[in-house]
Amino acid sequence: xxxxxxxxxxxxxxxxGIGSFGLLTRRSALIxxxxxxxxxxxxxxxxxxFARTLRDIGxxxxxxxxxxxxxxxxxxxxxxxxxVFRRRSSTSVDELSxxxx
Amino acid sequence: xxxxxxxxxxxxxxxxxxxxxxxxxxLALTALVRGALRTxxxxxxxxxxxxxxxxxxxxxxxxxDRYGPSTTIxxxxxxxxxxxxxxxxxxxxxxxxxxxxxxxxxxxGVRGAEYHILAMATAAGAVLMTxxxxxxxxxxxxxxxxxxxxxxxxxxxxxGASSEAALKYFLLGGFASALFIYGAALVYGATGSTNLSTVxxxxxxxxxxxxxxxxxxxxxxxxxxxxxxxxxPFHQWSPDVYEGAPxxxxxxxxxxxxxxxFAALIRVLISALGTQMTTWRxxxxxxxxxxxxxxxxxxxxxxxxxxxxxxxxINHAGFILLGVWAASARGSAASLFYLATYAPVVVATFAVxxxxxxxxxxxxxxxxxxxxxRRQPWLGAALGILLLSQLGAPLTTGFYAKFAVLAAAVDxxxxxxxxxxxxxxxxxxxxxxxxxxxxxxxxPEGAASIPVPRATAVAIGVGxxxxxxxxxxxGPLAALAQHATVLFTS
Numbered sequence: 001x002x003x004x005x006x007x008x009x010x011x012x013x014x015x016x017g018i019g020s021f022g023l024l025t026r027r028s029a030l031i032x033x034x035x036x037x038x039x040x041x042x043x044x045x046x047x048x049x050f051a052r053t054l055r056d057i058g059x060x061x062x063x064x065x066x067x068x069x070x071x072x073x074x075x076x077x078x079x080x081x082x083x084v085f086r087r088r089s090s091t092s093v094d095e096l097s098x099x100x101x
Numbered sequence: 102x103x104x105x106x107x108x109x110x111x112x113x114x115x116x117x118x119x120x121x122x123x124x125x126x127x128l129a130l131t132a133l134v135r136g137a138l139r140t141x142x143x144x145x146x147x148x149x150x151x152x153x154x155x156x157x158x159x160x161x162x163x164x165x166d167r168y169g170p171s172t173t174i175x176x177x178x179x180x181x182x183x184x185x186x187x188x189x190x191x192x193x194x195x196x197x198x199x200x201x202x203x204x205x206x207x208x209x210g211v212r213g214a215e216y217h218i219l220a221m222a223t224a225a226g227a228v229l230m231t232x233x234x235x236x237x238x239x240x241x242x243x244x245x246x247x248x249x250x251x252x253x254x255x256x257x258x259x260x261g262a263s264s265e266a267a268l269k270y271f272l273l274g275g276f277a278s279a280l281f282i283y284g285a286a287l288v289y290g291a292t293g294s295t296n297l298s299t300v301x302x303x304x305x306x307x308x309x310x311x312x313x314x315x316x317x318x319x320x321x322x323x324x325x326x327x328x329x330x331x332x333x334p335f336h337q338w339s340p341d342v343y344e345g346a347p348x349x350x351x352x353x354x355x356x357x358x359x360x361x362x363f364a365a366l367i368r369v370l371i372s373a374l375g376t377q378m379t380t381w382r383x384x385x386x387x388x389x390x391x392x393x394x395x396x397x398x399x400x401x402x403x404x405x406x407x408x409x410x411x412x413x414x415i416n417h418a419g420f421i422l423l424g425v426w427a428a429s430a431r432g433s434a435a436s437l438f439y440l441a442t443y444a445p446v447v448v449a450t451f452a453v454x455x456x457x458x459x460x461x462x463x464x465x466x467x468x469x470x471x472x473x474x475r476r477q478p479w480l481g482a483a484l485g486i487l488l489l490s491q492l493g494a495p496l497t498t499g500f501y502a503k504f505a506v507l508a509a510a511v512d513x514x515x516x517x518x519x520x521x522x523x524x525x526x527x528x529x530x531x532x533x534x535x536x537x538x539x540x541x542x543x544x545p546e547g548a549a550s551i552p553v554p555r556a557t558a559v560a561i562g563v564g565x566x567x568x569x570x571x572x573x574x575x576g577p578l579a580a581l582a583q584h585a586t587v588l589f590t591s
Contacts, residue, residue, distance in 0.1 A: 009290075016279075016283060019279075020276075023272070023276055029268060032272050033272075036272070039279035039283070040279055040282070042283070043279065043282050043286050046283065046286040046287070046290070047286050049290075050286065050289055050290040054290075054293050056293060056294075058289070058294065059286075059289055061237075062237050062285075062286075062295065065237055065241060066240075066282060069240070069244045069248075069278075072244065072248050073244070073271075073275055073278075076248050076251050076252055076271070077271050077275065079252075079255075080251060080252075080255050080264060080267045080268050081268065083255060083258070083264040083267075084264045084265060084268050087264065088261075093268070093269075093272070096268060096269060
């Protein structure tokens with residue numbers, strides 16, 4: 001069976017949409033974090049699909065860069081979440097209200 | 102099958118190599134030295150790296166003068182006047198911010214070299230952004246800059262606000278990066294390349310029948326950049342992050358993120374998507390109006406000096422965008438001039454805020470500044486000059502910078518837009534003046550005098566000197582910006 005490339009693009013767009021929705025509505029920092037990863041993986045899927053349709057290796061190479069960046073973001077992000085958690089014993093972003101104005 | 106390694110012109114990436122090399126050397130030193138490394142050593146190495154990156158600019162400039170602008174590493178990195186000037190501004194900001202941070206370290210009793218390592222790495226990322234000629238390289242520079250800054254913002258472990266700000270910055274910054282790279286993916290799909298020159302060539306030689314993909318990609322790129330430079334309506338993170346971050350870090354990020362992100366934005370919009378000008382200019386028009394006016398209006402109601410400066414920096418972002426909107430060599434030169442003059446001023450302003458903040462980095466209400474200029478005339482006058490420069494008063498660089506972007510906008514057919522931006526400047530003038538008047542108000546009883554350590558004094562002095570010297574005599578710097586952009590557009 002041959003799946004047309006457009007479907008992959010639509011799937012990637014849907015994943016990106018789910019990720020954005022979750023990022024903007026969920027309250028737990030960890031879930032938001034997972035949504036962030038979903039966004040980057042949706043981007044990867046888009047890159048690979050275009051690389052396939054354009055018969056160009058550049059898009060596939062880009063995926064590796066995005067993966068490395070995603071890994072670096074996870075490392076730093078989890079570190080920050082842990083710092084906040086140590087202070088408040090909660091990862092809910094609703095409680096991040098020390099600053100207002 | 103053989104693998105072809107692209108040729109590398111090492112002079113082109115010398116500033117990145119120096120800054121990154123400095124970070125690696127310092128990292129190795131911290132591992133080799135027993136106990137915590139002395140702050141003086143870390144500061145010294147950082148200053149050397151900043152000076153080295155600045156000096157490398159002269160060699161690059163000479164090279165460009167002789168051979169013209171060039172690209173290297175498979176056309177992914179570009180060496181032109183624009184990148185050289187922007188990189189030099191980043192190097193200066195790094196140096197000044199390091200001086201301020203040095204005294205902050207002593208005051209807060211923090212040891213270790215982590216701050217310096219991250220500062221150099223982020224500066225390398227920002228420099229890479231100014232040179233990037235490929236969306237993926239821009240993304241890498243952007244992330245090197247942002248990921249380091251997330252950590253720097255969380256640096257003050259004694260204050261809860263610091264890690265809170267870092268989490269906010271991380272989540273929203275990560276979202277912005279994801280939007281940016283998705284935009285890059287869509288542009289890649291629409292044009293077949295992520296290289297800015299190739300994209301530009303493709304758009305110049307092909308008629309896009311269904312431009313939806315390209316427009317969506319361009320819009321996402323623009324939103325990603327708007328987040329990073331804190332343009333309204335994508336600015337909500339910035340006041341919290343500016344307030345929560347340790348004050349020396351705030352000054353550093355205010356300067357460096359703007360230079361890096363605007364340099365990349367100008368390259369993407371003007372050199373890659375220049376043919377689509379009629380599409381993106383109306384969007385930028387709305388962004389400029391919102392950013393200048395909303396930024397200035399919200400600054401007025403703030404009580405906290407750092408938040409006020411955050412909104413003021415949003416207002417400045419609007420003016421720099423105005424130069425981009427002009428979409429001409431003149432506009433880009435004006436934006437570059439604005440960035441070059443704004444960076445040292447904002448670092449120096451936050452240096453004064455660091456001093457007034459006092460131990461624990463807590464005294465940031467505007468009332469803490471009451472009578473400052475009467476108790477300490479030099480410090481007060483310095484802050485007064487820096488504020489007036491941000492306001493755009495004559496005889497400071499702020500005046501000429503605002504004048505240049507406005508003139509470029511009018512030149513580009515944006516008379517009404519320039520008027521609206523001026524309205525934003527007028528609103529902003531209100532709180533800069535109010536703050537300056539507070540400085541010269543009657544000093545409250547028993548107000549202690551603020552110690553001014555030597556390194557911070559140097560940083561403030563340089564900021565004030567730059568704004569006054571180039572304010573009275575803007576010719577050379579303006580000519581440099583113009584010359585740099587001429588090389589960029591050719």
